[in-house]
Amino acid sequence: MNSKQRCQALVSRNILTQEEAHFLNNSGALSLNQAEKFIENCIGGFTLPLGIATNFLIDGQEIFIPMAVEESSVVAAASFGAKLARTCGGFFSEPTENIATCQIQFIVDASINIHAIFHEYLKEQIFTYAHQSQPRLAQRGGGVKSVELRSLAKPGYHVIHINVDTCEAMGANIVNSIAEEVGRKLPELLPCAVGSKILTNLTIHRVTKVKCEIEFSALERDGYSGEEAAKRICSVWEFADLDPFRAATHNKGIMNGIDPVVIATGNDWRAVEAGCHAFASLSGTYKPLTKWFINNNNRLQGEIALPIAVGTVGGVTKIHPSATACLKLMGSPSASRLSALIASVGLAQNLSAIRALGCEGIQKGHMALHEKNLEMMRQYDHLPSISVVEDQIDKQ
Numbered sequence: 292m293n294s295k296q297r298c299q300a301l302v303s304r305n306i307l308t309q310e311e312a313h314f315l316n317n318s319g320a321l322s323l324n325q326a327e328k329f330i331e332n333c334i335g336g337f338t339l340p341l342g343i344a345t346n347f348l349i350d351g352q353e354i355f356i357p358m359a360v361e362e363s364s365v366v367a368a369a370s371f372g373a374k375l376a377r378t379c380g381g382f383f384s385e386p387t388e389n390i391a392t393c394q395i396q397f398i399v400d401a402s403i404n405i406h407a408i409f410h411e412y413l414k415e416q417i418f419t420y421a422h423q424s425q426p427r428l429a430q431r432g433g434g435v436k437s438v439e440l441r442s443l444a445k446p447g448y449h450v451i452h453i454n455v456d457t458c459e460a461m462g463a464n465i466v467n468s469i470a471e472e473v474g475r476k477l478p479e480l481l482p483c484a485v486g487s488k489i490l491t492n493l494t495i496h497r498v499t500k501v502k503c504e505i506e507f508s509a510l511e512r513d514g515y516s517g518e519e520a521a522k523r524i525c526s527v528w529e530f531a532d533l534d535p536f537r538a539a540t541h542n543k544g545i546m547n548g549i550d551p552v553v554i555a556t557g558n559d560w561r562a563v564e565a566g567c568h569a570f571a572s573l574s575g576t577y578k579p580l581t582k583w584f585i586n587n588n589n590r591l592q593g594e595i596a597l598p599i600a601v602g603t604v605g606g607v608t609k610i611h612p613s614a615t616a617c618l619k620l621m622g623s624p625s626a627s628r629l630s631a632l633i634a635s636v637g638l639a640q641n642l643s644a645i646r647a648l649g650c651e652g653i654q655k656g657h658m659a660l661h662e663k664n665l666e667m668m669r670q671y672d673h674l675p676s677i678s679v680v681e682d683q684i685d686k687q
């Protein structure tokens with residue numbers, strides 16, 4: 292199929308309307324008028340190719356995965372990883388709550404027993420202030436869930452964490468408002484100097500977990516038996532587990548799957564990136580975000596656990612027409628379901644990469660798909676560069 296036919300196929304399956312398909316097929320570009328409402332000093336737009344990764348069976352549901360990405364072979368690799376996972380029923384997720392966390396940093400005299408005060412009255416009072424700051428959130432089924440106190444490595448330096456169920460929103464604005472309101476009132480509750488009041492992107496109460504299994508027979512390739520390939524995949528994973536330099540690239544491959552879906556659905560990919568890498572370092576050493584091993588059923592098993600703070604309302608999810616269409620294309624998931632779909636793509640992407648690394652190497656498949664880019668570069672080589680054009684204009 293060409294891109295028009297692919298869009299038509301989505302229309303004929305009632306996944307997209309003709310209008311949505313037409314919009315995406317025409318680059319999904321924002322009008323200048325729309326773009327100017329998004330950012331300051333706007334001069335235009337910048338589009339990325341949007342593709343669909345296929346073969347995704349997630350918790351028994353067939354899902355088309357929209358991916359906005361410039362790197363060739365990413366969409367193909369995600370689809371291939373998902374195909375391997377189908378040999379054992381696809382991906383299975385654990386439900387997560389949409390808990391966003393904000394931090395209020397404060398300093399007290401080092402002689403104060405802050406933990407005693409916290410349990411005596413501070414915790415309850417902060418909970419009340421936080422709740423009062425967003426009363427409508429509880430009506431929508433969310434609200435403040437818990438308040439924690441952490442002490443930092445410097446005497447007198449402490450942080451309050453407020454964990455909030457932000458329903459379908461990613462929640463940055465909600466928890467930032469709570470943090471500022473509580474931060475304003477904190478000096479009324481105890482003598483302290485309040486510092487920064489903002490969310491943390493390390494959303495450890497929002498960790499999404501997904502797993503999959505693969506039959507050995509599906510892994511046979513290029514002179515490797517399925518079992519040999521599975522062992523080589525585990526060994527590539529082990530290398531990442533032992534070496535932060537390799538773990539960085541291993542996780543980059545995972546983000547190859549995650550970022551394009553986060554972008555396509557209008558979510559904040561910088562927040563997801565920051566959260567995932569901080570989570571990967573939580574033990575004190577940078578670690579891979581997935582785990583691969585041969586399980587008791589004699590199958591390759593993969594697991595991913597990472598914080599994916601995304602929403603289906605708020606931000607640009609509802610105002611960027613491409614994001615709206617992409618969410619619809621995925622079956623209009625809830626925010627927590629969207630996290631599970633995104634984590635599945637990360638696991639599939641990682642499987643494809645480490646399978647290739649463990650067997651034939653990455654370049655064979657990658658370069659075949661990269662050929663179209665090279666062809667385009669060769670064509671551009673015959674065109675004058677922008678600086679030459681600018682020189683000519685200057686001379687005129």
Ligand code: MEV
Pocket residue numbers: 540541542543544545547644645648653
């Ligand atoms: C390239 O964009 C991603 C890989 O380097 C990931 C990996 O090495 O696991 C292939």
